[in-house]
Amino acid sequence: MKKQLLTLGILGMLLSFTDSVSAQDLVKQRITNANGGVSLVVFNDNSNLNESSVKTIFQDILKLRPTEELRLLKSEKDFTGKFTDAKYQLYQNNIKVEGGIYFMHYQNGKLISMNGEIFQDDKTSSTPVLSSNAAFQQAVKSVGAEKYMWEDAAYIAENTYKKPAGELVYMPVSQGADKYSLVLAYKFDIYAAQPLSRDYIFVDATEGRIIAVDPILKHAQKKQDNDENLPISVAPFAETSKNFPTLVLGTADTRYSGTKTIQTTMVTAVKYTLNDTTRGGGVRTYNLKKGTTLSAGVDFEDNDNNWTAAEFDNAAFDDAALDAHLGVENTYDYFFTTFGRNSYDGLGTLLRSYVHYSNAYENAGWTGSEMVYGDGASTFKPLTAFDVTAHELGHGVCSSSAALIYSRESGAMNEGLSDIWAAAAEFKYAPTKQTWLIGEDITKVSPFYLRSMSNPKSGLSPQPDTYHGINWKPATVEEGCAVPNSNSNDNCGVHYNSGVLNHWFYILSVGKAGTNDIGSIYNVTGITIAKAEKIVYRLETTYLTPSSNYKNARDFGIQAAKDLYGVGSPEAIATQDAFYAVGIGPKYLSIPDTTAPTAPTSLVATNTTGVQTKLTWNASTDTNGIDRYIIYKDGTETATVAGNITTTIIAGLSTNTTYNFYIKAVDPYDNFSVASNTVSITTLNTPAYCVASSSSTADERIKRVQFGTIDNPSTSLAGYEDFSYLTTDVTKESTYPITITPEWTTTIYNEAYVVFVDWNNDGDFLDEGETAFTKVGSKDNPAVGSITVPATYTYTGPVRMRVIMRFSTTPTTACGTIPYGQIEDYTLNVKDKILAASNVNNTSTAIYPNPVKDIINILSKVSGEFSYKIFNTAGQIVNNGTSADKKVNVQKLSVGTYIIELTDKTGNKMTNKFIKK
Template identity: 55%
Template sequence: MKKHVFSAGLIMLLIAGQVSAQEFVSKRNIDNNGRVDLITFNSGLSAKSTNVNDILKQSLNLDSRSTLQSIKTDLDPSSSFIDEKFQLYYDGIKVQYVVYTLHSQNGKMESLSGNVFPITDVTTKPTLNAASALNSAIKHTSAQKYMWEDAEYVKENSYKKPDGELVLIPIEQNDGSFKLLLAYKFDIYAAQPLSREYVYVDALDGKILMTDAIIKHANNFYGDNATSSHNESSIENSAVLNAKLALVSGTAATRYSGSQTISTTLVGSSYTLRDSSRGSGVFTYNLKKGTALKSTDFTDNDNNWTAAEFNNSTYDNAALDAHWGVSNTYDYFKNTFNRNSYNNAGAVLKSYVHYSSGYENAYWSGSEMVYGDGASTFSPLTALDVTAHELGHAVCEYSANLVYARESGAINEGLSDIWGAVVENAYAPTKQNFLIGEDITKTSPYYLRSMSNPNSGLGAQPDTYLGTYWKAATSSCSPSQANDQCGVHSNSGVLNHFFYILTQGKSGTNDIGNAFSVTGIGFAKSAKIIYRMETSYLTSNSTYANVLTYAIQSAKDLYGGGSAEAIATQNALYAVGLGTAYSGGSTADTIAPSTPTNLAASGTTSVATNLSWTASTDNVGVTGYDVYSGSTLLGNTASTTTSITGLVASTTYSFSVKAKDAAGNASASSNVLSVTTGSTTTPPVSYCASKGNSTSDEKISKVVFGTISNSSTGTAGYENFATQIANVNKGSAYTITITPKWTSTSYNEGYAVFIDYNGDGDFADAGETVFTKAASKTTPVSGSITIPASAITGNTRMRVSMKYNGIPTSCETFSYGQVEDYTLNIKATGTVNSLTNVKVNSAINIYPNPVKDVLNITAEGNFSYQIYSESGQMVMSGEANEKMLNVQKLTTGLYLIKISQNGKTTSHKLVKK
């Protein structure tokens, strides 16, 4: 099937007819993930044109099966921008999380933002019905009770057993790309044990494709998140109810913020924590340590809610904080951005206080806010920054709708912390606004998170992108409660610190060696930039790369390009490891970075070596490093480590490194390092066959050993991952971790790992069965493997086997399970690094790479070539004057091609697909 990519290969239909994209597109911004995230138009395109939808479709290169449906139009109160959001549909099916926003000003189209995903081989016809898919979702959740079984909750909130919505959902693949898959979407709200999440079930085979947490729980973090849609019929009911009641002002002795004025309602002869003056109402209810969400009022007989009455053993004064805090949060968004409740349509705001017993969390459920009373770590979790944090998630739901996992989830969390700080500054400026949870934390340090110093607090966070305390958030991380949905709380520290620096200003050097100096712009301006970024630009799968684009663009929208606010925004992002420092203005940067030092090599083999060096510094900032072999530039990298591949055996190379900055200034060269490659690759050997006949019920999901961390999606009974190499040292111990994957039912699985230590092509020698695990349902399984001193030096094979209900042998074919092969590079001594590839460039290059049929070679005149398999066996050779080689007969795998011309030989790594 033809592959369709909706990126920016742009053709547009204007009044004059069909014209070239270059005539109306000013710029296509490519984020750090290599995807278009912002298209800027040339001036003059009317936002009122009757064919705007066609313009956008053609701008995104959408085919006839794709449609864009306008779902929301907002006028930014802080600027003259009109932002119109469009939902993508394919064959009439909603593409979940894919929304584009058209930004117009003064009647002219300015830009189009949103994440771009490929449409490749999309299936739009389900083979599974919704009822069967729901059974799969319920089986996955495995709860004892669901909220649709709670008659009282259903009556009040119109929540019912989900029917399921058929959607197309972008699923991230192991290589970081996305594929659209057909799925049923279910909102599964479980009462016992408590959970709420979107569950996406494959509409073809019933597998769980992904979940998106609506409620989340994690130790040392109060639980939250808002990525839910829900029925608002209860809003009208609440509004009608309050129209019949008398609204009055009362005085409340709050637990955390002193005496405050609150809005209450007289019901009969008692005053209640009900307020109909804000949207469709602010209601605060008493759960009395129960878990069923019932609307039981707190009451007072004279509307003077005193400490004598409510500072009691059940912490009832905490309800006064919740009521006051939610009201203030509503007021902040209404008064500052003219936003009427979290959905901008007056949604009712319900708070449930005293949830459960000893409950150390608070959360936004997608419908209401729920607060526990705490226990050993927290006091009742109703402080002002907590309530604002929770409602911040609700605002996110109805604007950016960020998926609660990996980087998008970290941005979700960071935005809520920001609104906690902003609201606290507006209504309680004497509090420590850049500390989160300082009022409720009982243990030292007496705050949960710090925006000024994210490395501190109960939950240490990174203050620099990919810096200290950064948690793995790539596609290889499978989100779960156990890993904090791949670090959503930990990695939110980057956005938190960016906001702090933008607001207050700061000078220093970040974790990746970049010196920065930022002049703060204050709470009011920084909050406006964040709000515009969140509500007008960010989308569900946005990453920090998109934050870089959209925060700067938001500052330009509000204050103009080159403004002090836009400069501060760019420099504050640079301070946390995103992008480059601002280099505009009349004075050119002529100061070169300092010289890189301590260039060293490790893990050298016959065809590769790893280089590392000490970071340089610069007056503006280091943007990268150029790596040289002699006088030949091999490539560049943003890291201070890299791998050089495609080297020739038994050859001496001289490497050096130079640092560069954004203005193009280059440092002096580092020390010159001499590296000699090994003599040969490991001789070819042939290993016995081993496989499982069926992986329909169980397979290997992930193997981690040394530098190998492989999440496999293949379904063959044998998978050859010999191109994945772990460098290991003799005498060192390494942990092997194997994670199984079951289709539905969990079965007992046995495991074994074999290493051909003497390189003789089998696993039959003493000590080569290095790990076994009796059959069980444990997941994952782990063990320690020590590389013996007697092992060969160089590459050898490691086999990982998983077998149903028994321990596998090395050459066995069994009924159920899977076998995977890997390569170990065994070294005598030394430390092994896991580094980033730098492509070897020279006068001769090859493409495409990976290659399927024909390999193109850039070379002048005749040349000779030899192609070697990964094991070192020559598989092709010859003389050529044509610049194309037919490699169709090569099997899939990794090869080394050597090209000789005029007495010089270059080597290149070649991947055959």
């Protein structure tokens, strides 16, 4: 029967795509990432696609390669019961691609949309050099803890955490400008006990270096400088009596919420503990007594189940435990009653809280398995208020759903979601509290709250209320945050930039009118917390992927609102307008904007080489701004750049080939301008060079190259950068200094350098003298040396120069992939010594400039008229004539390489190659 059903499914799939109808034809809306990847697709209402169509859709729309596969992780109905969401994991070469997640969304069995992110790289290795154990030792060494949780037998016995074996994965490593390379790595969950930390650590399976760290342990506020130095020892869990445990309701005089009813356990006739087994796998609150050994936690006890202030409002702040217990119970109830979610992971997992963590600890945290709460000191009271407990448990929800990477924008949204759940849970179960303030119960100093969702620019930690607005912290390399670090830059602003999502939720819930930091005037009608929280929950649990950014959240959030409330509904409109209010995307228009932007003007092409050209144009205008420019090559879309950019390099061209380019502007509502003027270029007839790149530039890269007139601040994260459009003249037998400035993100490593020059222009760097400069590994900054242009080769004209910086080891070849460092290409224009001489003798003749745009000047002491012939690279005469003024007009020649033959009045001939630019 199963085989029959499968056959019918395939038949249905074939029927869906016959008669030249592909999945592409059934798309109503498509949104792409900056790197061209498909992030969201919405299908036509009449598409009739279903689960049997998935494999073909993946091939047709996502362009999966033969080595790639999306494997189903789970498929389940959402909290409304109207939708089924299937979650897929990307594999390449049968190895998981970290963060490569795609969702398929169904309503009544019909596929309505798909979204996610995949990372594709065809230069990956699938064979590790290091063993898992060797990589594990590197991961442990990088942490440098005194003790680890896998060494605590008592903790292991009570938890699912075990000593990590390491998982072989492909880890996407940023190469800047939304580009990634996949690095084969081992992934370890390293839970350190002394001092306390927990991170996913990724170790390069070839070189053994740490390439990424994703913190699992998350804090309620920016990590304090002394957090990492907290001691923690290893001891067994304290034994508790197992005599007749009975579940009962107790009365608790909490520290922050007054007298409340809590669920406890009666252990003996005169002993009650904060142990609730009525909610999922349980809610249990432990006393660490200012220690840091989680397994040493003991039960809080009361003899009559009336947990009074007289007993617990003491010097040790024991009443704070009552708030933690109540807060976790209420947060569990919030997720269960609102969304049907059983515990943070939906699996009913036991919720453990550890109160009185350490001495004067001014933070609270989610460790990935449990929650820890400090007693505060000068800034905070005990950190167990309701919004704090809900915030920490919210991290647990995120870790088991979207799993947003805890750095940059994804980390900021991770923090923002926790604040949203804190506000929503508090609104439902503690409505007399200040819903839109975070930490108002625990803050000792003015302004007496940690963060404000209604006014993010206020509070102890002022945040931005507008994307890239006031208080925005650098989140990318381009903005100034090269490597996320919990101590130095808050993992690139996760606790600061979360204010944008916080404020979006506030505006969506209650409404607001005003002008944001980028000048956008908005007026949003709120839809209530009850509706807004449902949009957020669907967004987090069925749309967001680990590396989602704010633009993704906007696109996916609007789609989630449309799912729940309908296209064009007030809720979907408010969702879009609230994002507009915080500076992300355009506002909703009741009358669609159909006015196209003005056309880009004055498109020109410069710096054309054999494989690339530089395009520059004047900006278009539009009432709602320019979202992007689309570049067309020979009538076909070839590239897209953001709307604030008016120049780009088009690479990947073929040599000695003519291309025509034009550009269109697109506004935020997908209105296209008419085309710009068309420019025609012919690439040079240069050799095709071998491919070279670096797997990772995260730790070190080339910051600047100086040679001749080239002075290039090359700050990109790409493993290979083609700067061959940058050129400088060099003369045979002359020596020129070269300066290569490295850039390190944290640790300063030994770097080795080599510069190859293809002096004979034969397309390789293998001939004598073509290894022009080497420098062994050192920490020199900058690296300096010199290059001498040899006289042994007869060729003159443009040649390729390749600059390689590699970690530790001097490269021996100009080709292939290095593990760490960066590779860049430039162009040198080689001239004969006589052509560059300032004193030309009576029989010598030279030409200048070279390259030339319009007029060639003849430099000679021979007077009188010259005749000339100009040949193309095929040997055909393309121009000829005479010159009485020692000038030759080549303005009408196409861009390319030519040979000119000059004959003076005495009959002497001189030939030279020149470049028409």
